[in-house]
Amino acid sequence: xxxxxxxxxxxxxxxxxxxxxxxxxxxxxxxxxxxxxxxxxxxxxxxxxxxxxxxxxxxxxxxxxxxxxxxxxxxxxxxxxxxxxxxxxxxxxxxxxxxxxxxxxxxxxxxxxxxxxxxxxxxxxxxxxxxxxxxxxxxxxxxxxxxxxxxxxxxxxxxxxxxxxxxxxxxxxxxxxxxxxxxxxxxxxxxxxxxxxxxxxxxxxxxxxxxxxxxxxxxxxxxxxxxxxxxxxxxxxxxxxxxxxxxxxxxxxxxxxxxxxxxxxxxxxxxxxxxxxxxxxxxxxxxxxxxxxxxxxxxxxxxxxxxxxxxxxxxxxxxxxxxxxxxxxxxxxxxxxxxxxxxxxxxxxxxxxxxxxxxxxxxxxxxxxxxxxxxxxxxxxxxxxxxxxxxxxxxxxxxxxxxxxxxxxxxxxxxxxxxxxxxxxxxxxxxxxxxxxxxxxxxxxxxxxx
Numbered sequence: 060x061x062x063x064x065x066x067x068x069x070x071x072x073x074x075x076x077x078x079x080x081x082x083x084x085x086x087x088x089x090x091x092x093x094x095x096x097x098x099x100x101x102x103x104x105x106x107x108x109x110x111x112x113x114x115x116x117x118x119x120x121x122x123x124x125x126x127x128x129x130x131x132x133x134x135x136x137x138x139x140x141x142x143x144x145x146x147x148x149x150x151x152x153x154x155x156x157x158x159x160x161x162x163x164x165x166x167x168x169x170x171x172x173x174x175x176x177x178x179x180x181x182x183x184x185x186x187x188x189x190x191x192x193x194x195x196x197x198x199x200x201x202x203x204x205x206x207x208x209x210x211x212x213x214x215x216x217x218x219x220x221x222x223x224x225x226x227x228x229x230x231x232x233x234x235x236x237x238x239x240x241x242x243x244x245x246x247x248x249x250x251x252x253x254x255x256x257x258x259x260x261x262x263x264x265x266x267x268x269x270x271x272x273x274x275x276x277x278x279x280x281x282x283x284x285x286x287x288x289x290x291x292x293x294x295x296x297x298x299x300x301x302x303x304x305x306x307x308x309x310x311x312x313x314x315x316x317x318x319x320x321x322x323x324x325x326x327x328x329x330x331x332x333x334x335x336x337x338x339x340x341x342x343x344x345x346x347x348x349x350x351x352x353x354x355x356x357x358x359x360x361x362x363x364x365x366x367x368x369x370x371x372x373x374x375x376x377x378x379x380x381x382x383x384x385x386x387x388x389x390x391x392x393x394x395x396x397x398x399x400x401x402x403x404x405x406x407x408x409x410x411x412x413x414x415x416x417x418x419x420x421x422x423x424x425x426x427x428x429x430x431x432x433x434x435x436x437x438x439x440x441x442x443x444x445x446x447x448x449x450x451x452x453x454x455x456x457x458x459x460x461x462x463x464x465x466x467x468x469x470x471x472x473x474x475x476x477x478x479x480x481x482x483x484x485x486x487x488x489x490x491x492x493x494x495x496x497x498x499x500x501x502x503x504x505x506x507x508x509x
Contacts, residue, residue, distance in 0.1 A: 061443065061476065065078060065457065066104040071433050072458045076104065077489055080441040083254060083478030088437060094246040101474060103453070103461055105417070107170025107436045107442035108383050109424025111345045112286070112324050112374025113176055115157035115197060119502055120144040121379045134292050134354045141377075147505060150187075150196040153178065155501040157200035160378050162488035164206055165259040165475050168383030170442035171207035173345075173374065173428050175261050175324070177215055177232045179242065184230030190238065191245035198249040201256070203490065205482045207440065208253055209428040210287050212246045214239045214276045219266050220302035222261040232263075236275050241460030243279055255440060255477055257429050259284030265299060265307055273315060282320055284429040287311070288346065291325035291356050306334045307400075317342050320431030322372065322427040327356050331363040343427040348389035350376035358393045362402070372424040384466045391466075411459035413466045441479035444472055 066076035068088065075250040077098065079087040094100050124132075148156075157174075164172055178193050180186050189195070194210060201208035215232040218225040225233055234242060242261065250256040260280045262268040264287060268276065277285055290296055290307040292488055299307045308329050311317055319341035326337060326344045337344065346359050354377070364371070373386040394403040405415035425433035432439035446453060447459065451469035453461060464470050475483035482489060 060095070060098050061104070061445075062092075062098040062100050063104040064102050064448070065446065065461075067106065067462075068433060069436050078104075078435070078441065078443070080479035083441055083480075085435065085437050085439050085441050088435065089102070101445040102448040103446040104435070104443050105446075106421060106439075107444050107475065107477070108168055108417075108420055109171045109173065109372060109428050109433075110141050110164055110169040110375055110383070111173045111343070111372035111424050111427040112175055112347055112376050113160065113164075113172050114177075114377060115160045115172075115200065116145060116148060116153050116178055117141065117376075118160035118163075118378035118381070119152075119156040119498075119505065121377070122329040122407065132355075135294065137354055139228070144505075145231065146228075147180065147182060152193050152501050152505065153193055154196040154199050155497040156205050157197055158494045159498040160381060161204040161206040162278055162491055163381040164375070165204060165482050166472065166486060166488055167381055167476065168444055168472055168475075169206070169375075169381075170440075170444070170475065170477050171209065171424070171428055171430075172201070173209045173211055173284070173286065173322075175211050175213060175282060177213035177261070177263060179212075179234065180231045180264060182231070184233065186238070189245060190242045194242075194246045194249040198253060198256070202253055204488065204494070205480060207477065208250060209254045209259060210246055210250050210256065211259045211284065212243055213241075213261040213263050214215060214272065215263045215267045217267050217269065220298050222269050232267075236272060239276065240279060252433070255430075259286060259429060261286040261357055264288040264295075264308065266295065270314060274463045276316070284322065284427065285320055286322045286324055286427075289323040289326050290328040291351075293357070296328050306333065308337055312336050312340060319343075319426060320429070324374065324376075325351065325356065325359075327351060327359055329364075331360065334360045334363040334369070335367040338364050338367035340459045341370075343423045344369060344371045345374050345427060346371055346390060347374040347376035348386055348393055349380050349382075350374075352389060352393070353377065353379050358397050359390070361390070361394055362398075365404070366406075370423040370426060371419055372427040373420045373421070383420075384469070386439060387413070387420060387466045390416060411463055413462035413464075414459040416466060417462050441476055443476045444488050445474040446470055
């Protein structure tokens with residue numbers, strides 16, 4: 060059993076914490092308890108976080124879109140690079156790339172991933188004989204690494220608002236309602252062998268899904284998670300206004316039954332009123348601050364959203380960088396840069412910004428990915444992250460200063476347990492050598508001819 064000098068429990072930091080697990084869940088927590096013979100002793104423990112938005116295959120193209128274009132670059136030019144990269148990917152390639160992405164997530168504080176999975180078909184755009192062949196590769200990567208998986212198969216039918224035809228680069232994403240319903244059932248089978256995996260649906264965006272299709276797709280899943288991209292770019296907002304007379308978040312709040320099962324990914328370009336209304340709907344904002352910075356998308360409107368009680372989760376999206384602390388730090392730093400002030404994610408005098416960021420992402424991530432319990436509590440998954448007191452960044456720190464130093468000063472994760480099983484030791488996934496070798500082989504092949 061793991062024993063920690065100090066651990067972050069729902070009621071706050073506690074000393075001398077012994078955690079007993081059974082069937083992958085926390086069965087008992089003792090505080091003020093000396094370590095027992097045979098206990099594995101560690102310094103500091105916090106709960107693992109949820110990564111609410113990942114496109115795992117994009118880990119393989121990290122750094123490949125950093126060349127200046129002829130007329131300037133934005134999300135839309137980046138998207139062309141992404142379409143070119145995925146053109147040749149096989150299920151075996153996706154398995155190798157996703158395995159590295161998921162191993163890195165575990166190494167850097169994420170213990171569960173929401174996989175926004177839209178790469179469905181073969182290179183010609185035809186369905187595989189098993190329409191969930193690519194989902195099988197994602198599930199296999201989750202199984203190999205041990206990360207928790209919330210699979211979010213994506214419905215994608217159109218190239219832009221108003222039912223515009225898709226472009227060639229989107230051919231591997233496309234379904235109609237009937238073929239998507241079959242895909243969804245096959246995806247259920249894909250994850251059936253994974254412990255505590257679950258499934259939702261992801262209507263890609265209002266660009267790619269017509270209003271009637273959106274309602275039908277959501278009806279297929281009941282109360283399970285619904286994730287949708289919304290208002291990531293200003294062009295998207297302008298195109299939505301031209302199509303409907305409303306902004307994307309505004310349209311969703313008025314025409315869809317947005318509630319606590321929903322996560323609006325990015326939700327970057329909102330008015331103050333939209334931000335407040337989104338918060339009151341109970342939906343989660345899935346903010347991917349590192350990717351949003353990398354793509355030049357913009358900055359989330361946090362002040363109005365948080366003041367109205369909004370819930371948020373963090374995601375690694377394009378996986379150009381995978382690091383929970385960096386996502387949290389980027390949330391706060393974006394606000395500091397735009398508002399020219401500090402410690403903006405909390406309004407309570409004397410409160411820790413790191414604790415506010417962490418608590419918010421922990422609770423919002425749990426809601427977003429559809430599991431009831433989060434944190435170090437009896438009944439929750441035994442998903443734990445430890446730090447080593449020998450790390451200079453933690454010297455002399457205690458309580459919330461540990462979180463502040465992890466997020467803002469760069470302290471290193473030591474060990475990670477998923478469902479009570481150690482997956483990371485000394486900062487490295489236990490299967491990293493094999494996973495890295497497979498990844499290198501695949502990337503050398505994919506990039507050998509450009």
